[in-house]
Amino acid sequence: MHPLLRLLSKNKSLIGLIVLVAAISVASPNFLDIGNLLNVLRQTSINAVIAMGMTFVILTAGIDLSVGAILALCGAFAASLIAAGHGLGSTIPIVLLCGIALGSLSGLVITYGAVQPFIATLVSMTILRGVVLVYSGGRPIDASSAAASDAFGSLGEGYLIGIPIPVVVAAIAFAGCWVVLTQTRFGRYVYAIGGNESVARLSGVNVTLITISVYAVSGLLSAVAGIILTARLESAQPTAGTGYELDAIAAVVVGGTSLAGGIGSMSGTLLGALIIGVLNNALNLLDVSSYYQAIAKGSVILLAVLVDRRGKLG
């Protein structure tokens, strides 16, 4: 994309966010309350982290429907490890590796099995949802009365120099993803595969390895989100993360990344996640019934995508 156009479309998400914030602060003065703003960020952080992984996947012209299920399984796994008396030092690396492995499995099916990403991750989602239920017996896994419970809980509810820890985690994840996507060969290859897979292959890009890797990254970030969500409740719900894949895809698309692959940005995704987060919070503050919330959310996503499309066509 042309840099000017990229700047414009980036600014469009930014302009959208500013307009939204301005409108909401007029409608509900409570919105600008620092406590509420931090709350918005904390609530956004989980979707933002998942959407960052989704950005890599969508940039290769893929899709990952399994993120919510990976989140639930990794959360359940984390809760049972903590409940069994393990500390954070062993629990976190094991759970993150678990996320990477689950994501890689989708990647293997997509590359070596030549299965379309939509189908492969739909299958993964379905199977993993079943595994969570089997693993937990369909009941929440409580992690609130173990040795490491307090430390674990602070991952969800704690603060670091006044900033909620989930927000800190999301910020670190963003920095890492941004660097990988814009500063490394890996990032360049991700764009190339989405831009035109056969050109990428003929240019010597190891398409198989990169494709498996983006699903591994998506799985890793889903596991991060799973740990944060479980830590916040100090308990893992077997149905946690249901529908999160669609929120993440919405954030990526609102952020200006093309579902056809090859075009998009990590900062766009961050803005997209913030727009959706702010909107969710505003609809709650304004006491809109949840029935209407869904309608409002869908409409805003449609609007954002239409504006973005027009920019690209023009």
Next chain:
Amino acid sequence: MAELSSASGSPILELHGISKTFHGVKVLDQVGLRILPGEVMALLGENGAGKSTLMKIVSGITEADAGGTIRLGGTEVRFTNPRQSVAAGISMIHQDLNLLPGLSVAENLFLGREPLNRFGLIDWAILDAQARKLLAVVHQKIDPTTPVHRLGVGQQQMVEIARALSLNASLIIMDEPTDSLTDVETDILFDAIRQLRAQGKGIIYISHRLSEIFRICDSVTVLRNGHTVAAEPVAGLDEATLIHHMVGREIGDQYPHKPAANGPVGLRVDHLSAPGIEDISFEVHKGEVVGFAGLMGAGTPQLGRTLYGALAARSGSIEVDGQRLSLRTPAEGVRAGIAYVPEDRKSEGLIQIHSVLRNMTLTGLARFAALLGFIVHRRERDTVDHYIKTFSIRTPGADAVVATLSGGNQQKVALAKALITKPRILILDEPTRGVDVGVRREIYSLISDLKAEGLVILFISSDLRELLGIADRILVLSRGRLSGVFNQGEATQDAIMQRAVA
């Protein structure tokens, strides 16, 4: 010998002064052509002579420049889409099959004109019966309910032919129809053509197989570089005259050829077989340009791909600088110092939606990467700017999207992309196709420079004059096998063509 023509009456199709310009390049210049009822006309010419463009104009896929006229059955027509030409009675059998693989033979035969019953639903019984009738015309005992993807290529071609016949067209265009047919199927096709001729239809027959022309055609029209250079009856012509018409005589001095320095062997290919090529052996010295000639289906692109690792070799060996390679992916080809510029820039050469910079450094990105794969942006941009300048690539800048560049400038980006990897072996597949004369010259002199630097250069081209002009040796492929070798100075276009149709 040509058969007795039943051609008579006023022409079915008459073209006058047809021109077509693509991006400032004139591919057709004042072309004329005329077919009488009951005439089978061969349309001949080298690849790129303008045959397909002319047929695309006749069938409404592209429009001619203003000025010329197309008369169909005496009335002037101007088609803006293929639907109009079909409605006017022109039917075209494409070389690349136009069938929908998931649908049955019957559904394909009647696509868009399915017989309906009184409820407005497809009448399958009638569809089946009519399909059987059509298949019988081309002597095919195929069950009409078979999905097309289960048929062999030859049978698919016969289905396509049956469909074209069923359209009851007055003019039928056949583009290389026998390419995928067996001898028996070819005979069936020729029978069908004779029937059509007897019914007074006009047929334009495009083929590289000259012997077929003498078997089935009444007249020949030859195009060369967008001009009609001959239009005469087949009777009285011979193969040599036809080849002479096709390739012409003049060889310009636009080729800055310098003889190859006598370097050591840089590439040795031994009994190489892969999909599309069979048992090919040759050696190329450093600083030598070897040209590859061959008609469509001869296997030249496959050879290029196999040497790069994009196609897996079945057997045989490839040695670079005395080192034996076993390439399974392009990535391995790149690491071994082989660079490849594919023929199709749009779908295989460059990522159209990405910038000049991102395209140019994609293959050689490792050269701009530091620890952990971090890209050194400064060095990358300097290199890209350097190539934009020395290749005089016309672009607003390194960040301009490739799709906005002209064909010639895109090709320069593709060449720079290959050279950035600092290759030992450079494989160019049709590097001057769709490129104007100015850029062609630049590409030739670039090849000359690279030769002086000791690169091994393999140059695949269907433009024989260009091969004669710049190659030190020309290898000719026919049906996947090496069928001729010529040294610079020994080769003539006629001689190459004779090996290519062998």
